[in-house]
Amino acid sequence: MHVVAVLALDGVVAFDLSIPGQVFGVTTTSGNVPLYEIRVCTPPGGAETSPMLGRMRVDGPFGLDVLASADTIVVPGHEDVRSDPPDAVLDALRDAAARGARIASICVGAFVLAAAGLLDGRRATTHWRYAGALARRFPGVEVDPSVLYVDGGQVLTSAGVAAGIDLCLHMVRRDRGSAAAARTARRIIMPPQRDGGQAQFIRHEDPPDGDAALQPTLAWLEANLHRPLTLDDIARHASVSVRTLTRRFRDQAGTTPQQWLARARVHRAQQLLESTDLPVERVAAEAGFGSPVTLRAHFARRVGASPLAYRSAFRARDHPRPDVYRT
Template identity: 65%
Template sequence: MSVVAVLAVDGVLGFELTVPVLVFGTAAMVAGEDVYEVRVCAERGSTVDTAAGHLSLRAPWDLDAAAEEADTLVVPARSGFRDDPPPAVLHTITRAAERGARLASICTGAFDLARTGLLDGRRATTHWRYASELARRHPAVDVDPSVLFVDEGDVLTSAGVAAGLDLCLHMLRRDHGAALAAEVARTIVVPPQREGGQAQFVRHEDPADPGASLQPTLMWLETHLREPLTLGDIARHAGTSVRSLSRRFREQTGTTPLRWLLRARVRRAQQLLETTDLPVDRVAEEAGFGAPATLRHHFTRLVGTSPRTYRRSFRPTLR
């Protein structure tokens, strides 16, 4: 069982605090066994006031439990992120890192990770509104404001607010495979993996006309992955021109139609590799890649390993 510790500091944002509790706690429920133990940790004996004073809480675990026992330590955003947290918090993060714990920040929690020096020389992200400030304060950090999260292996950072969900689902997917992560996402009613980055939120608002939403077309694509779809096919389903389709995809998903389709096919291949004994050539066919060589090329490029290696590593052991 893996221990996930979530730091509770004065000014912590309630949503970011509860996101890892929700995702990893739901994973244990869905798996039917204790794959994670989630601990909310604060300074011993303290009462934590959340942002805007809407809620006060007493954490059931102290910082020693995070520093000495956590396999994953999550640092949520807090309203006073421009100021240093209590020294014990930074000490806890450093001790956990020295012991080999995986570190993750949600939104402006990246500022506290950066204060420890653990982000120096690494790529990281935070809320797009504060990305330039993070880069200015910590020039040794390679700040990428365009993505939803960054995975540096033992240190992960996410963009603002709801991107914490994307990050936690990603860590769950990395720990136990796409099948469990997808089931948890369905349970908490969020997409298993959002496409695009923060640009879709920075530059554009939701379509004022409900008829302009791409959601029906995205759902249609998910059910037609096996077919050799073209831009024209997708545009016809959306009832628009290819040019307008590309613009709307950029606005609503942050990527192009064909890139979205490619990633959806890779996700389908991951699911089939985890949940079936189909040979790779059949997986390629069912996921819409046609030839196994095409599947291997795109799968290796996007997932970082071959389909066969992925199957050996990520076949679910949980029933």
């Protein structure tokens, strides 16, 4: 079974600490067989959660030795980003990276990965409030404060709080396919399709009223992905100008209508490739890409594999190869 080690350092944020368990811990096959084992580990002497957010003692049966064999290691955010963790922690993370373990951070957990040298020369993110501090302390890291998470392959980073859930769901999708990620998202009442490139902060000057809300338009788009929709078509359905439509997408969805539509079409193609035997030509048409060439181009950009390679990995399988594709 895939072991997920969650590293609790002193001052760990309790919510961040619980995220991997809330996601990986409830991920199962379609037959309800668990796919991950969660092991919360601490340095010698245990740890306490951040007193500002509610002090609790974390002192379980697992120590840093778990990092030597875990398949995935998740480092939650912790209270003190101004000082480095103990050398034993940094050495254990470096050793885990050297043997090929997947390592991810939630929120300011990125500071720990940076201190271990795991983000040198890499693009990474953290909570927007601490992005400047991360860039100043670790100039070798390309800090992007504008996204929810960054998938660097072996090393992944996420922004604050809910973005950690998005990142964990993304890793489930990488490991087990979109159907497993969707099952998990339904269990924890989360949207399964927030991509890492979505903005961290989406501006709402006032809560949108019924006429200004995007949800009816998004539902209509989901039902009409197979059609060759243009911006004018979408704006006409929403009864607004193209300019107003674009502004609402930016404000409420953190992206453009075209980017949202392309992402939704790729997800529809993933679902069809996983759950049907339709030929790629038909998948392209049903997902609204028009031709297999267009489908392959969008699929390669967002999924990192061809449609056929993706189907080979995830079609009607609860245990696909985990490293077939990367977004």
